[in-house]
Amino acid sequence: MNSVIIKNLTKKYKNLLAVDNISFNIKKGEIFGLLGPNGAGKTTIINCITQLSTITNGTIKVNSYDTKENYLEARKELGLSPQELKFDHYFPIQDILIYQGGYFGIPIKESKARTYKLLKLFDLFEKRKKTPSQLSGGMLRRLSLAKSMMHNSNILILDEPTAALDVESRHLLWEYIKDLNKKGITIILTTHYIEEAENLCDTICIIQKGKIIKLEKKEKLIEDLSRNIIRVLLKDKTTLPEIIKKYNYEYKDNILQVHVNKINQTKILNTILKELDKKVINFTIEQDNLERIFRRLINEH
Amino acid sequence: MNTKFISFLTLFKREFNRFFKVPNNTILPHLITTLFYFLIFGIAIGSRIKEVAGVDYLLFILPGLFVQNLINGSYSNPSGSLYVSRNFGNMSDILIAPISNLSLTLAYVIAGMLRGIVLALGTVLIALFFTTFSIENYPLLLIYIFLISFAFACMGVIIGLWAKTFDQLNIFINFVVTPLTFLGGVFYTTDIVPNFLATITKFNPIFYMINGTRYAMIGVKDGNVYIGLIFLIIITIILFYTTFTLIKKGYNLRT
Ligand SMILES: Nc1ncnc2c1ncn2[C@@H]1O[C@H](COP(=O)(O)OP(=O)(O)OP(=O)(O)O)[C@@H](O)[C@H]1O
Numbered sequence: 001m002n003s004v005i006i007k008n009l010t011k012k013y014k015n016l017l018a019v020d021n022i023s024f025n026i027k028k029g030e031i032f033g034l035l036g037p038n039g040a041g042k043t044t045i046i047n048c049i050t051q052l053s054t055i056t057n058g059t060i061k062v063n064s065y066d067t068k069e070n071y072l073e074a075r076k077e078l079g080l081s082p083q084e085l086k087f088d089h090y091f092p093i094q095d096i097l098i099y100q101g102g103y104f105g106i107p108i109k110e111s112k113a114r115t116y117k118l119l120k121l122f123d124l125f126e127k128r129k130k131t132p133s134q135l136s137g138g139m140l141r142r143l144s145l146a147k148s149m150m151h152n153s154n155i156l157i158l159d160e161p162t163a164a165l166d167v168e169s170r171h172l173l174w175e176y177i178k179d180l181n182k183k184g185i186t187i188i189l190t191t192h193y194i195e196e197a198e199n200l201c202d203t204i205c206i207i208q209k210g211k212i213i214k215l216e217k218k219e220k221l222i223e224d225l226s227r228n229i230i231r232v233l234l235k236d237k238t239t240l241p242e243i244i245k246k247y248n249y250e251y252k253d254n255i256l257q258v259h260v261n262k263i264n265q266t267k268i269l270n271t272i273l274k275e276l277d278k279k280v281i282n283f284t285i286e287q288d289n290l291e292r293i294f295r296r297l298i299n300e301h
Numbered sequence: 302m303n304t305k306f307i308s309f310l311t312l313f314k315r316e317f318n319r320f321f322k323v324p325n326n327t328i329l330p331h332l333i334t335t336l337f338y339f340l341i342f343g344i345a346i347g348s349r350i351k352e353v354a355g356v357d358y359l360l361f362i363l364p365g366l367f368v369q370n371l372i373n374g375s376y377s378n379p380s381g382s383l384y385v386s387r388n389f390g391n392m393s394d395i396l397i398a399p400i401s402n403l404s405l406t407l408a409y410v411i412a413g414m415l416r417g418i419v420l421a422l423g424t425v426l427i428a429l430f431f432t433t434f435s436i437e438n439y440p441l442l443l444i445y446i447f448l449i450s451f452a453f454a455c456m457g458v459i460i461g462l463w464a465k466t467f468d469q470l471n472i473f474i475n476f477v478v479t480p481l482t483f484l485g486g487v488f489y490t491t492d493i494v495p496n497f498l499a500t501i502t503k504f505n506p507i508f509y510m511i512n513g514t515r516y517a518m519i520g521v522k523d524g525n526v527y528i529g530l531i532f533l534i535i536i537t538i539i540l541f542y543t544t545f546t547l548i549k550k551g552y553n554l555r556t
């Protein structure tokens with residue numbers, strides 16, 4: 001089952017092509033990571049899903065509601081914590097949340113109860129009578145997250161949710177995102193902390209210049225694209241056997257480095273150990289991570 | 302309660318509460334100005350003028366000031382609120398919520414009308430310190446109040462969406478509404494001013510609003526009240542249609 005279906009989405013701002021004819025689906029119940037460098041088009045895609053931007057071409061369905069034909073139903077399915085922190089400056093933060101519940105049709109009593117719960121959850125209860133301008137940057141980020149969760153939507157979109165959060169809050173948020181996801185909520189997340197995506201996401205979509213350059217389950221992406229390094233310390237200057245020279249390697253100062261991927265890693269390691277045998281003092285394997293894979297992908301494109 | 306109605310009501314309440322939060326900007330200045338008009342034109346100068354169109358001068362200027370405040374309040378609320386929300390605040394909170402385009406339009410318009418009506422009633426309250434009177438034609442007065450506030454609240458939404466700078470918000474009030482109000486017979490009838498001024502006045506839409514309201518309030522008129530009414534109804538419909546269309550298109554709201 002798909003929560004979001006995007007077909008041939010194109011978004012132009014005047015003559016700037018921000019999203020270039022992309023199609024993809026987001027499965028129900030997954031944590032979907034949208035990654036990409038600044039200006040890649042992540043926020044634009046999100047804005048098209050939430051209707052903050054109009055679509056130049058293509059269609060978007062949110063839990064089977066078309067964002068044009070059933071625009072109100074589609075909106076009910078979505079909660080959004082935007083990248084930009086902008087708030088209603090006339091009211092204390094508790095009113096902001098209560099209003100937000102109201103905008104989504106939640107009766108006042110329920111909205112109040114939910115507001116208190118979220119204020120406590122995001123450690124903002126003490127500040128409930130303050131206006132947004134009296135809060136710190138990280139507190140505003142937490143307020144934005146609380147606001148996005150006021151109406152218990154089936155899909156939660158978090159545009160750089162951990163920007164400005166301190167280490168502790170970041171880890172708490174990660175745990176909370178995982179909890180929500182266990183309850184069946186689909187989560188769409190953008191982040192520049194690849195470690196965060198690696199930790200949280202089931203699926204990773206890498207965007208560059210408005211196009212998808214990779215869309216894959218996280219494990220598969222790492223498996224396919226990882227470049228691990230086998231690093232072998234040798235006894236003395238040895239000429240390498242021809243078979244090893246066929247690999248992608250570097251050899252300098254008694255240290256041999258061979259680039260491998262998850263699939264051929266064991267085979268290559270065995271060959272090296274067999275061929276060089278006694279000359280090996282020790283060896284290590286440096287595991288690749290999503291961050292390095294991400295950087296390689298971006299640089300290749 | 303229906304969830305759609307809750308959405309509408311919440312936005313309406315937010316708009317309405319906002320202007321009571323900042324009375325120093327939204328209510329008091331207008332009423333203080335009004336008080337000065339009554340003091341200067343009603344008492345100081347008015348004591349020399351005595352009567353215009355057969356009524357006490359202070360009473361004569363009351364409907365004009367009433368309309369002026371009605372217009373100001375109705376216009377300022379949606380224009381200011383939308384401008385601030387769009388540029389500094391919570392517009393996206395509202396745009397992602399399941400509030401229909403019609404509800405969105407009406408929430409801004411009706412909250413604006415109410416601010417206009419609060420200011421207009423304030424005008425009457427101030428007048429009651431200086432004079433007494435009884436309303437001539439309640440139904441007609443209510444119709445005029447409704448149409449004027451509705452039309453200018455729509456105008457407020459339009460300008461609130463259009464304005465790129467804070468100055469542009471006030472352009473409409475400073476360069477259109479205020480001159481047209483002063484030239485719309487707040488302080489005079491067309492038969493006591495020079496011909497050219499009388500002619501200008503007769504082409505001024507706000508003249509008909511003031512004239513009709515004055516007739517409904519105190520029974521004095523300076524031109525056909527019903528032509529003015531039809532004219533006002535047409536303007537109101539056009540403005541509402543324009544407002545609704547802009548909101549529906551997401552003009553300067555959705556990127
Ligand atoms: N309202 C707008 N008007 C014109 N151009 C815009 C607008 N919003 C975004 N853009 C442009 O569209 C492109 C994509 O921007 P977008 O905000 O989607 O990037 P992003 O991937 O979210 O980047 P970041 O990681 O910096 O948040 C950029 O070139 C940006 O300048």
Ligand SMILES: [Mg+2]
Pocket residue numbers: 042043044083159
């Ligand atoms: Mg962004």
